[in-house]
Amino acid sequence: MARRKQLGEFLVENKLVTYVQLQEALRIQKNSAGRLGEILVNLGYVTEKDIMDVLEFQLGIDQVDLLNTQVDPEVINKIPESMIRRHRVIPIAQAGNVLTVAMADPLNIVAADDIKVATGLEVKPVMVAERSIDKTIQKFFGMQDLMSRAFDLDQISENLSDHKTFKLDEMENQMMDEAPIVRVVNSVIGQAVQKRASDIHIEPHEETVRIRMRIDGLLRDYMNLPRDSHPSLISRIKIMAGMDIAEKRIPQDGRIRVHILTKEVDLRISTLPTIFGEKAVLRILDKGQLMLSLDELGFSPAAGKRFKEMISSTYGMVLVTGPTGSGKTTTLYTTLNAISTPDLNIIAVEDPVEYVLGGINQVQVNMKSGLSFAAGLRSILRQDPDVVMVGEIRDGETASIAIRAATTGHLVFSTLHTNDAPGALTRLIDMGAEPFLVASSVVGVVAQRLVRRICGRCRTTYQLDSEDPARLYLGVGQNETVELYRGEGCGYCDHTGFRGRLSIHEVLPLSPKLRSLVAREGQDQLRQTAIAEGMATLKEDGIDKAFKGLTTIQEVMRVAHSDQVID
Numbered sequence: 001m002a003r004r005k006q007l008g009e010f011l012v013e014n015k016l017v018t019y020v021q022l023q024e025a026l027r028i029q030k031n032s033a034g035r036l037g038e039i040l041v042n043l044g045y046v047t048e049k050d051i052m053d054v055l056e057f058q059l060g061i062d063q064v065d066l067l068n069t070q071v072d073p074e075v076i077n078k079i080p081e082s083m084i085r086r087h088r089v090i091p092i093a094q095a096g097n098v099l100t101v102a103m104a105d106p107l108n109i110v111a112a113d114d115i116k117v118a119t120g121l122e123v124k125p126v127m128v129a130e131r132s133i134d135k136t137i138q139k140f141f142g143m144q145d146l147m148s149r150a151f152d153l154d155q156i157s158e159n160l161s162d163h164k165t166f167k168l169d170e171m172e173n174q175m176m177d178e179a180p181i182v183r184v185v186n187s188v189i190g191q192a193v194q195k196r197a198s199d200i201h202i203e204p205h206e207e208t209v210r211i212r213m214r215i216d217g218l219l220r221d222y223m224n225l226p227r228d229s230h231p232s233l234i235s236r237i238k239i240m241a242g243m244d245i246a247e248k249r250i251p252q253d254g255r256i257r258v259h260i261l262t263k264e265v266d267l268r269i270s271t272l273p274t275i276f277g278e279k280a281v282l283r284i285l286d287k288g289q290l291m292l293s294l295d296e297l298g299f300s301p302a303a304g305k306r307f308k309e310m311i312s313s314t315y316g317m318v319l320v321t322g323p324t325g326s327g328k329t330t331t332l333y334t335t336l337n338a339i340s341t342p343d344l345n346i347i348a349v350e351d352p353v354e355y356v357l358g359g360i361n362q363v364q365v366n367m368k369s370g371l372s373f374a375a376g377l378r379s380i381l382r383q384d385p386d387v388v389m390v391g392e393i394r395d396g397e398t399a400s401i402a403i404r405a406a407t408t409g410h411l412v413f414s415t416l417h418t419n420d421a422p423g424a425l426t427r428l429i430d431m432g433a434e435p436f437l438v439a440s441s442v443v444g445v446v447a448q449r450l451v452r453r454i455c456g457r458c459r460t461t462y463q464l465d466s467e468d469p470a471r472l473y474l475g476v477g478q479n480e481t482v483e484l485y486r487g488e489g490c491g492y493c494d495h496t497g498f499r500g501r502l503s504i505h506e507v508l509p510l511s512p513k514l515r516s517l518v519a520r521e522g523q524d525q526l527r528q529t530a531i532a533e534g535m536a537t538l539k540e541d542g543i544d545k546a547f548k549g550l551t552t553i554q555e556v557m558r559v560a561h562s563d564q565v566i567d
Contacts, residue, residue, distance in 0.1 A: 316443035
């Protein structure tokens, strides 16, 4: 069997180093036990890229840009952390029984054998820059170093004001040594804000604590922590939120205000007992992401004009519909901000109050004290309001009061959970509202969904495959050329191809003909009439934005797929 050549021999053969330079590096290696390639780079004889190029040419070992490669967290867990740190390797993908491993030294046979024994998989090495190995190890395992030194619960101060603002940037430096658990929580929150996450999920399992973040509407794995870190982690969050740290048997709610990255961010905390301990969800309420203008809500020109005409009315009801997480609150808050003037008395009753808006009187629903939406709305109407916002119409009583307010000279905004715009009208009737009152009070309805926005830095065009199911959705034949857009994935969008979200809309102003149909026709007839009068459906608005390169057709199909939405 032929002897396997060493790195030094490849470098000399390719005239990247001289024999004398190699001997000097070997002498240093003997005394320092360092890696030969690292020593040659430090001596200035070669660059890291030189070494990678020669190995790729001589051995056919691929180079990979690890910092711009999507690493599957489940694959990372195939190899013990101690082995990853010892050999400085990162498993990045698995196909069948072959594990692709990024290695700073792809000729390290000992490392490859250790990984094969530990995983039972064949090892396919790929080359990466050494510094990228260190950064990736820190990304996936840096928090465990902190957790291993985390203090017990008794060592965490509980003397925190309910309204205290936690300055994470300062605490990160001040408490580096004193309270590692504080650094863990701060780092997770800070990373979530930087990544534009809307929620942080902390989930205890039998052997680990999984942390996930919801980014652009979809949950992504962020990291796994040791199981024994869970009690301190949850207790720290509860203390910050002013919750009862001794009560673990019932759900709790709390709120945290933090100052990070030169801005204040509110977090709404919810805990839930599970069989492995309390799960916590932190909803991130970043007011900076909320303060949009009407033009930034994503309406098409025609739909935007219709919506502005609806909200310029002096009385009546404007409804925003859609499932949970479709951006209804953002649309309502942006609308209230847009119409707010010193001569208007705007009052909102919400559950909960997610963002504090300047110049607007906001009321928090409190079911324990009897302050429901209906009770709050009754009180609001005695406060001489011009504009009323009801967070959600959940029952017939609230619907009845809101309709009465809309027909007595008030402009009322609210939300409903319906699939499309015409469905809001029939939903109010189903709640017990008189059809003629619905017809006379509702000015218009907006149905909306959120789709992920294609990353502007890696957006590219492609031809839709002849067998792609999207052709049926678009209504085009197999032989018709269709050019669409998608994101290839880059570091800016975390290799997802998407960054941010935008809305697709269905805007339905009530015309005289539609008002006449509300009392005697069903939802389908209302929908057909609205379309005949020029209403663009959710599907049509989504397809238009897909052809403009704002989102993908797959995203539109994902959120606008039901029979009520597809025409």
